[in-house]
Amino acid sequence: MNRDFFPADTRTDSAPHGAMFDYLLRLGDDSLILCQRLTEWCGHAPALEIDLSLANIGLDLIGQATLFLNFAGAIEDRGRDGDRLAFHRDASDFRNCLLVEQPNGDFAQTMARQFLFSTAQLGLFEQLMLSTEPRIAEIAAKGVKEVRYHADLAADWIVRLGDGTDESRNRMVVGLDWCWRFIDELFLVDDVEAGLIEQGIAVDRSALRGAFDARLSSVLADAGLPAPVYPRGVRGGRAGRHSEHLGHLLATMQHLPRSYPDAVW
Amino acid sequence: MQLSAEGAERILAALESVPDPEIPAISLMDLGVIRGIRREPPAVLITPTYSGCPATLVIERAVREAVDAAGYSDVPVETVLAPPWTTDWITERGREHLRDYGIAPPPKGSASMTLKAGAPVACPRCGSDETREVSRFGSTPCKAQWQCRACLEPFDHFKCH
Numbered sequence: 001m002n003r004d005f006f007p008a009d010t011r012t013d014s015a016p017h018g019a020m021f022d023y024l025l026r027l028g029d030d031s032l033i034l035c036q037r038l039t040e041w042c043g044h045a046p047a048l049e050i051d052l053s054l055a056n057i058g059l060d061l062i063g064q065a066t067l068f069l070n071f072a073g074a075i076e077d078r079g080r081d082g083d084r085l086a087f088h089r090d091a092s093d094f095r096n097c098l099l100v101e102q103p104n105g106d107f108a109q110t111m112a113r114q115f116l117f118s119t120a121q122l123g124l125f126e127q128l129m130l131s132t133e134p135r136i137a138e139i140a141a142k143g144v145k146e147v148r149y150h151a152d153l154a155a156d157w158i159v160r161l162g163d164g165t166d167e168s169r170n171r172m173v174v175g176l177d178w179c180w181r182f183i184d185e186l187f188l189v190d191d192v193e194a195g196l197i198e199q200g201i202a203v204d205r206s207a208l209r210g211a212f213d214a215r216l217s218s219v220l221a222d223a224g225l226p227a228p229v230y231p232r233g234v235r236g237g238r239a240g241r242h243s244e245h246l247g248h249l250l251a252t253m254q255h256l257p258r259s260y261p262d263a264v265w
Numbered sequence: 266m267q268l269s270a271e272g273a274e275r276i277l278a279a280l281e282s283v284p285d286p287e288i289p290a291i292s293l294m295d296l297g298v299i300r301g302i303r304r305e306p307p308a309v310l311i312t313p314t315y316s317g318c319p320a321t322l323v324i325e326r327a328v329r330e331a332v333d334a335a336g337y338s339d340v341p342v343e344t345v346l347a348p349p350w351t352t353d354w355i356t357e358r359g360r361e362h363l364r365d366y367g368i369a370p371p372p373k374g375s376a377s378m379t380l381k382a383g384a385p386v387a388c389p390r391c392g393s394d395e396t397r398e399v400s401r402f403g404s405t406p407c408k409a410q411w412q413c414r415a416c417l418e419p420f421d422h423f424k425c426h
């Protein structure tokens with residue numbers, strides 16, 4: 001198990017609220033940030049049906065994020081709810097993995113990212129359903145059926161584009177290539193999670209890699225696409241070290257509540 | 266504080282006629298989102314269909330109003346996640362109402378099946394099994410878009426979940 005990726009000093013900012021708060025932010029922020037990315041397609045997708053699919057996947061994700069972040073706020077006990085956490089944190093306080101904040105690129109890149117994330121999230125949620133923390137277990141049990149649908153839908157598109165025209169195949173190859181460097185981070189275990197794993201609250205992500213790789217190989221084979229060649233992994237999202245893309249995303253997402261803190265609708 | 270058995274029955278009776286805000290052809294009871302009445306401490310238990318179902322708040326408000334109107338404004342409405350909602354909880358009557366409304370209901374006991382291996386979906390208009398999926402998502406997260414090859418009509422299919 002890899003537990004030594006983040007130097008200890010990068011975690012001190014979250015220490016006051018404990019590992020549990022941090023873990024819930026990781027779970028919630030993954031869904032929240034990916035949802036925000038998917039909404040960028042709204043009105044721009046290649047076909048109406050795809051527009052609906054991406055928006056509805058986003059809807060499921062925002063539901064999961066709301067449940068996790070509301071719970072995080074309750075654990076923190078400082079009067080912050082999910083909305084407060086979503087709209088009034090700076091980029092360095094977000095704990096999402098780097099994959100979900102990556103730009104949409106073209107439709108192939110979006111579906112590549114979706115397939116990789118949803119497949120990893122599915123494995124995670126299937127185990128989180130057994131968490132000793134009942135609230136986490138029930139949120140995961142609620143979400144797992146939704147995530148299975150997302151992973152299936154995205155896998156269909158990997159095959160359809162990979163096994164399509166030269167153009168669609170090339171685009172899918174490029175889309176997947178963009179994503180490979182962010183995969184290692186999905187299966188990292190650091191000190192924050194190690195303690196929670198021992199208590200049976202968190203899932204050992206490193207143990208999920210085998211099933212992920214198997215599913216990936218099978219879908220890539222169906223699509224006639226080459227096996228991944230992983231470059232050196234990029235990481236840091238779990239410790240708040242993000243790519244520049246997250247700042248731009250948050251500027252859009254948080255603009256209104258930050259500019260007009262009392263706005264309601 | 267404890268709610269009497271009679272009180273619980275009255276609340277349930279009041280909820281019988283509350284329609285789903287997105288698909289008014291089916292009642293919230295038949296949809297299976299009203300999980301029951303807890304008598305001590307008293308609460309009406311409801312559950313969302315999907316984590317992010319945008320109708321959740323509207324449903325909560327509709328239930329609140331119905332419970333108030335029945336004279337039980339001191340009984341809170343509580344949202345529970347577990348066990349997670351499944352389309353298996355849609356009643357037979359609910360399935361009929363969906364079909365009459367033009368939405369193909371999910372087959373009973375289908376929630377555990379994988380989505381791709383699902384049984385053929387009968388057209389809610391002509392009953393034909395010669396149908397095809399057009400889009401995996403429809404107008405709401407709980408529906409997919411299908412089309413009938415026999416009568417050519419498009420229709421919504423309430424997804425197995």
Ligand SMILES: [Zn+2]
Nearest residue numbers: 388391413416
């Ligand atoms: Zn028909």
